[in-house]
Amino acid sequence: MSKQESKDKLRVYEYAKSLNMSSKEIITILKRLDIPVNNHMSVMENDAVSKVENFFKEIKSNAAKQSGAGTAQIHAQKTEQPKIQQEKQVSMNNKKTNQNQSSTNSRPQSGQDNRRSGSPSGQGGQNRSGGQRQGNAGSGNRPQGGSAPRQQSGGSVGSRPQNSGQRDGGASVGSRPQNSGQRDGGATVKTAERSGGGQNRGGQGGGNRSGGNNRNNGGGGGRQGGNNRFEDRTGGGGQNRGNAGRGGKGGKFNNNRGRGGQQEQRREKIDNTPKKIIVRGEMTVGETAKLLHKDASEVIKKLIMLGTMATINQELDMDTILLLAGDFGVEVEVKIPVEEDRFETTEENDEPESLTTRPPVVTIMGHVDHGKTTLLDAIRSTNVIGGEAGGITQHIGAYQVEINSKKITFLDTPGHEAFTAMRARGAQVTDMTIIVVAADDGVMPQTVEAINHAKAAGLPIIVAVNKIDKPDANPDKVKQELTEYELVPEEWGGDTIFVNVSAKQKMGLEDLLEMILLVAEVNEYKANPDKRARGTIIEAELDKGRGSVARILVQNGTLKVGDAFVAGNCFGRVRAMVNDKGRRLKEAGPSTPVEITGLTEVPLAGDPFMVFEDERKARAIAEKRATTQRQSELGSNTRVTLDDLFQHIKDGEMKDLNVIIKGDVQGSVEALKGSLNKIEVEGVRVKIIHSSVGAINESDIILAAASNAIVIGFNVRPDNQAKATADSEKVDIRLHRVIYNVIEEIEQAMKGMLDPIYKENIIGHAEVRNVFKVSKVGTIAGCMITSGKISRNAEARLIRDGIVIFEGKIDSLKRFKDDAKEVAQGYECGITLDGYNDVKENDVIEAFVMETVER
Numbered sequence: 037m038s039k040q041e042s043k044d045k046l047r048v049y050e051y052a053k054s055l056n057m058s059s060k061e062i063i064t065i066l067k068r069l070d071i072p073v074n075n076h077m078s079v080m081e082n083d084a085v086s087k088v089e090n091f092f093k094e095i096k097s098n099a100a101k102q103s104g105a106g107t108a109q110i111h112a113q114k115t116e117q118p119k120i121q122q123e124k125q126v127s128m129n130n131k132k133t134n135q136n137q138s139s140t141n142s143r144p145q146s147g148q149d150n151r152r153s154g155s156p157s158g159q160g161g162q163n164r165s166g167g168q169r170q171g172n173a174g175s176g177n178r179p180q181g182g183s184a185p186r187q188q189s190g191g192s193v194g195s196r197p198q199n200s201g202q203r204d205g206g207a208s209v210g211s212r213p214q215n216s217g218q219r220d221g222g223a224t225v226k227t228a229e230r231s232g233g234g235q236n237r238g239g240q241g242g243g244n245r246s247g248g249n250n251r252n253n254g255g256g257g258g259r260q261g262g263n264n265r266f267e268d269r270t271g272g273g274g275q276n277r278g279n280a281g282r283g284g285k286g287g288k289f290n291n292n293r294g295r296g297g298q299q300e301q302r303r304e305k306i307d308n309t310p311k312k313i314i315v316r317g318e319m320t321v322g323e324t325a326k327l328l329h330k331d332a333s334e335v336i337k338k339l340i341m342l343g344t345m346a347t348i349n350q351e352l353d354m355d356t357i358l359l360l361a362g363d364f365g366v367e368v369e370v371k372i373p374v375e376e377d378r379f380e381t382t383e384e385n386d387e388p389e390s391l392t393t394r395p396p397v398v399t400i401m402g403h404v405d406h407g408k409t410t411l412l413d414a415i416r417s418t419n420v421i422g423g424e425a426g427g428i429t430q431h432i433g434a435y436q437v438e439i440n441s442k443k444i445t446f447l448d449t450p451g452h453e454a455f456t457a458m459r460a461r462g463a464q465v466t467d468m469t470i471i472v473v474a475a476d477d478g479v480m481p482q483t484v485e486a487i488n489h490a491k492a493a494g495l496p497i498i499v500a501v502n503k504i505d506k507p508d509a510n511p512d513k514v515k516q517e518l519t520e521y522e523l524v525p526e527e528w529g530g531d532t533i534f535v536n537v538s539a540k541q542k543m544g545l546e547d548l549l550e551m552i553l554l555v556a557e558v559n560e561y562k563a564n565p566d567k568r569a570r571g572t573i574i575e576a577e578l579d580k581g582r583g584s585v586a587r588i589l590v591q592n593g594t595l596k597v598g599d600a601f602v603a604g605n606c607f608g609r610v611r612a613m614v615n616d617k618g619r620r621l622k623e624a625g626p627s628t629p630v631e632i633t634g635l636t637e638v639p640l641a642g643d644p645f646m647v648f649e650d651e652r653k654a655r656a657i658a659e660k661r662a663t664t665q666r667q668s669e670l671g672s673n674t675r676v677t678l679d680d681l682f683q684h685i686k687d688g689e690m691k692d693l694n695v696i697i698k699g700d701v702q703g704s705v706e707a708l709k710g711s712l713n714k715i716e717v718e719g720v721r722v723k724i725i726h727s728s729v730g731a732i733n734e735s736d737i738i739l740a741a742a743s744n745a746i747v748i749g750f751n752v753r754p755d756n757q758a759k760a761t762a763d764s765e766k767v768d769i770r771l772h773r774v775i776y777n778v779i780e781e782i783e784q785a786m787k788g789m790l791d792p793i794y795k796e797n798i799i800g801h802a803e804v805r806n807v808f809k810v811s812k813v814g815t816i817a818g819c820m821i822t823s824g825k826i827s828r829n830a831e832a833r834l835i836r837d838g839i840v841i842f843e844g845k846i847d848s849l850k851r852f853k854d855d856a857k858e859v860a861q862g863y864e865c866g867i868t869l870d871g872y873n874d875v876k877e878n879d880v881i882e883a884f885v886m887e888t889v890e891r
């Protein structure tokens with residue numbers, strides 16, 4: 037009271053706090069007393085306070101009567117069964133503390149304390165609170181705060197339940213809707229029966245009613261539900277029921293076990309903080325709190341102390357959960373469920389002793405016509421003649437050769453584009469690469485591309501210097517040139533293996549194979565053959581006679597005929613299996629390429645493959661994968677773009693910004709490389725994974741897609757195929773003409789300040805078919821619009837062989853002799869460029885407009 041008087045406004049939460057109760061409890065009581073209340077901030081008028089206090093008083097006076105009876109009963113029992121009695125008293129005591137705890141959010145400590153001191157001090161505790169209770173009831177005073185109120189409230193709260201549980205609770209419940217009462221009551225009976233005995237049945241009536249009560253009152257008190265659950269185990273009986281009913285301590289019906297007319301309190305205090313929890317991934321604050329048996333508010337408080345502001349629905353990452361649990365003294369076992377439908381992302385950890393050496397898988401790359409195919413054929417045919425005579429060579433996308441009783445698997449599709457396309461699809465098939473360089477031609481643009489693709493994949497490289505049979509072969513020149521790309525031969529102090537070969541003359545092949553084995557030995561390629569197979573689809577097609585046929589590289593485990601599997605979004609059962617020599621196999625171990633039949637559909641090259649226990653499961657997983665893929669295709673782009681770069685950096689996902697640079701001349705490429713390498717922002721640095729002179733081609737885009745890189749075009753454009761691939765793969769291409777702009781753009785993106793107010797929108801292309809020189813006017817380009825449209829007021833750039841020659845305004849646009857505002861695809865027109873006359877046939881005029889872009 038005095039508090040109320042001393043303060044102008046008493047809020048619900050303040051009042052609740054002074055009673056060591058929760059706002060919810062007070063709100064429930066206010067509502068029950070038909071006192072209007074909105075939330076914990078509602079002001080409690082004097083009248084409301086008095087009503088609540090009367091309410092408590094009423095309960096207490098009833099409690100006094102009941103506890104008299106209870107004590108009598110306990111005393112009676114004490115003489116007969118001292119041990120049990122003590123336990124009961126402890127539980128009565130604990131019940132109060134329990135409720136207190138739920139109000140004060142201090143469950144763990146007090147819970148433990150109580151439990152520890154439970155038996156010996158139980159009775160005292162109860163008496164003490166009994167005394168307080170009575171005092172409280174007698175004086176009718178509101179708690180005054182400090183420790184006294186706490187005890188009082190402990191008493192009052194504690195007593196409330198006991199009383200009401202027996203009679204008043206039932207009575208007040210009586211006014212509650214019958215239905216829920218019955219429903220809950222029914223459930224209570226069930227629980228009562230479980231705890232057994234005629235006594236239970238005796239308590240059914242009360243149980244029903246108070247069960248209903250609990251339900252209703254429980255609405256506001258989810259938190260207390262937790263408490264009651266513990267009371268439950270100890271079989272709190274009718275008293276508990278009433279308790280929940282009166283105090284608004286919302287327990288579920290099954291929190292209470294009816295014990296009959298003369299209820300006994302027998303509860304054991306349980307520290308509800310679990311010793312250990314199992315975490316299966318990220319959770320919200322609410323979920324974590326539940327798992328830890330804590331109030332969400334308690335968890336939120338703890339999070340604030342740990343420096344994180346969080347709401348109940350906020351997701352917590354694994355680290356935070358671990359930290360939080362640690363702070364509560366709870367051990368955590370992390371069990372991330374294997375998402376079987378995303379099996380390609382799950383790494384299987386095998387015991388070291390289960391691993392055996394497997395053949396290395398090799399890809400051959402190099403410049404056009406340097407002899408990749410000839411080398412592959414030479415290795416295969418030499419080997420077939422040497423060891424596998426009699427077999428009919430089958431083209432199954434890969435083949436195996438044997439040298440010194442050791443196998444090597446070669447992928448049959450040479451070239452870095454195919455390799456990186458696979459990689460872009462997430463397939464890591466190759467262990468090492470052979471870069472073929474013709475000794476008479478030296479390092480060429482695609483040699484460099486191949487090297488960069490191999491490096492981007494982090495693969496060891498062996499250089500095969502081919503065509504050494506040619507008179508103008510100069511292997512040393514090749515070695516010299518390759519030092520520029522950090523491929524330094526061993527004899528020059530480097531660590532790259534160079535082997536001179538002639539694919540045509542079949543010279544040096546054994547050396548090459550031995551070197552491959554050497555690299556394999558150093559890298560220790562291993563797999564566990566004794567488990568279900570996993571691998572990658574190398575090729576697949578629909579065969580008229582055999583249906584869907586897939587060529588697979590088994591990478592781990594052993595594939596057997598009859599195995600059910602998932603390949604990409606398809607599934608099937610291995611009907612027949614042949615190897616590259618055309619032999620039928622019953623099983624295929626790691627690094628073995630095989631062709632299988634038995635698929636329902638045709639998977640894609642690069643699709644992951646995995647065996648499952650049965651076809652039904654395989655089908656379910658394939659279907660789920662198909663759905664997920666559809667969804668992710670609809671979803672947003674996951675590749676990095678300059679626009680979302682900062683977010684990636686902030687999320688800690690990126691340490692390197694992978695960049696591919698294409699420029700018009702070597703000088704500008706080098707200058708750009710130098711400048712970009714110097715940028716470092718917040719620990720993220722630019723990593724140039726490939727750079728060369730020339731238009732941006734498809735291979736660049738595929739490499740960017742596989743390496744999550746952005747492509748910078750300096751005075752160059754993407755060719756059509758590259759543009760289309762970039763669109764479909766969502767690769768970010770940035771085109772510039774000024775080095776400073778590139779640096780600024782990247783730097784700003786890294787700092788999160790990128791503010792693309794304008795974005796270029798290419799509206800069309802025109803091909804120059806004729807050129808007319810007209811005095812006074814200048815050069816008129818007679819054009820055909822090949823895509824989109826050209827507008828008079830658009831800006832234009834002139835492109836010759838993929839290189840930007842000029843950028844400026846369109847001076848005039850004419851259809852025949854008339855000025856035109858715009859000319860659409862398929863029509864001819866005459867274009868003059870403002871300030872540029874050196875237009876040539878076959879040049880391309882690209883028209884674009886600058887548009888504002890919302891960020």
Ligand SMILES: Nc1nc2c(ncn2[C@@H]2O[C@H](COP(=O)(O)OP(=O)(O)OP(=O)(O)O)[C@@H](O)[C@H]2O)c(=O)[nH]1
Pocket residue numbers: 402403404405406407408409410411450502503504505506537538539540541
């Ligand atoms: N003299 C000589 N010619 C070779 C050698 N290896 C390959 N060639 C020839 O070089 C040409 C190109 O060989 P390919 O094997 O088709 O070259 P590639 O690298 O596979 O070419 P693409 O598939 O077009 O990229 C063919 O005419 C081969 O006969 C060699 O060791 N010596």
